[in-house]
Amino acid sequence: MKAVLVSDTIILLLALIMAVASSLMLPVACGRFLRLGGIESEPSAVPVLVAQQYKVAIVDHAEKIPSGEVPSEFVEIASQRYQVTLPWAGHRLTARVSEVQPLLVSLPRSVIDGDGSIYVTKATHRAFLEMSVMAVADGVPLLVDSGYRSVAYQKKIFEQRMVAAGDFQSISRWVAPPGYSEHMLGTAIDLSPSNWTFGGTKVEQWMEKNAFRFGFNQSYPRHSPHGFTWEPWHWRFVGDS
Numbered sequence: 098m099k100a101v102l103v104s105d106t107i108i109l110l111l112a113l114i115m116a117v118a119s120s121l122m123l124p125v126a127c128g129r130f131l132r133l134g135g136i137e138s139e140p141s142a143v144p145v146l147v148a149q150q151y152k153v154a155i156v157d158h159a160e161k162i163p164s165g166e167v168p169s170e171f172v173e174i175a176s177q178r179y180q181v182t183l184p185w186a187g188h189r190l191t192a193r194v195s196e197v198q199p200l201l202v203s204l205p206r207s208v209i210d211g212d213g214s215i216y217v218t219k220a221t222h223r224a225f226l227e228m229s230v231m232a233v234a235d236g237v238p239l240l241v242d243s244g245y246r247s248v249a250y251q252k253k254i255f256e257q258r259m260v261a262a263g264d265f266q267s268i269s270r271w272v273a274p275p276g277y278s279e280h281m282l283g284t285a286i287d288l289s290p291s292n293w294t295f296g297g298t299k300v301e302q303w304m305e306k307n308a309f310r311f312g313f314n315q316s317y318p319r320h321s322p323h324g325f326t327w328e329p330w331h332w333r334f335v336g337d338s
């Protein structure tokens with residue numbers, strides 16, 4: 098009798114897991130390439146676990162790292178090795194280019210600020226365009242000025258800034274070191290203008306109020322417990338998690 102009860106419970110749990118998994122298809126599909134902190138997701142085997150890992154992928158989710166316990170993490174830029182400092186240390190993201198890039202599609206010109214092409218994952222693309230239609234209807238068009246950026250591209254940004262002026266540590270106060278930028282996941286966008294003048298604009302207010310309905314979160318909120326600088330223009334698609 099006991100065994101029957103246990104197996105019934107397992108069947109019920111499995112049914113529940115399948116229901117939850119199917120309702121989380123977007124984050125599951127989008128999160129399948131995420132590898133964080135050395136943990137690789139296994140999407141086809143256990144979709145619910147992947148969805149949970151996807152939530153963990155939100156940079157501001159983990160506990161604050163106590164001072165004096167900075168993980169030893171390094172990045173290499175122009176053949177030099179630099180230690181990654183807080184708030185980035187402990188938040189390295191890893192996503193395989195070979196798995197992210199096939200998911201990328203370009204955003205239409207109508208939502209891009211400037212002439213270049215901007216790529217995001219298919220799921221991000223779909224959700225963003227739905228959100229954009231709603232924003233336009235409210236008289237607040239959303240313009241994107243950055244999307245997917247590879248680790249190599251992020252390295253170039255650092256190299257250029259280090260040549261122009263400044264050292265690694267001071268630049269990394271404002272710019273994510275290569276391997277720490279959510280833009281490498283293809284799920285992050287920067288809205289225009291991607292600088293301090295964005296705060297307090299109608300677009301910012303609209304996003305604060307509505308973005309969550311389309312699965313977008315602010316990755317670096319005003320009061321980040323990790324000490325990340327507030328980036329009101331930076332949003333990340335996290336699905337309906």
Ligand SMILES: [Zn+2]
Pocket residue numbers: 243280285286287330331332
């Ligand atoms: Zn950004």
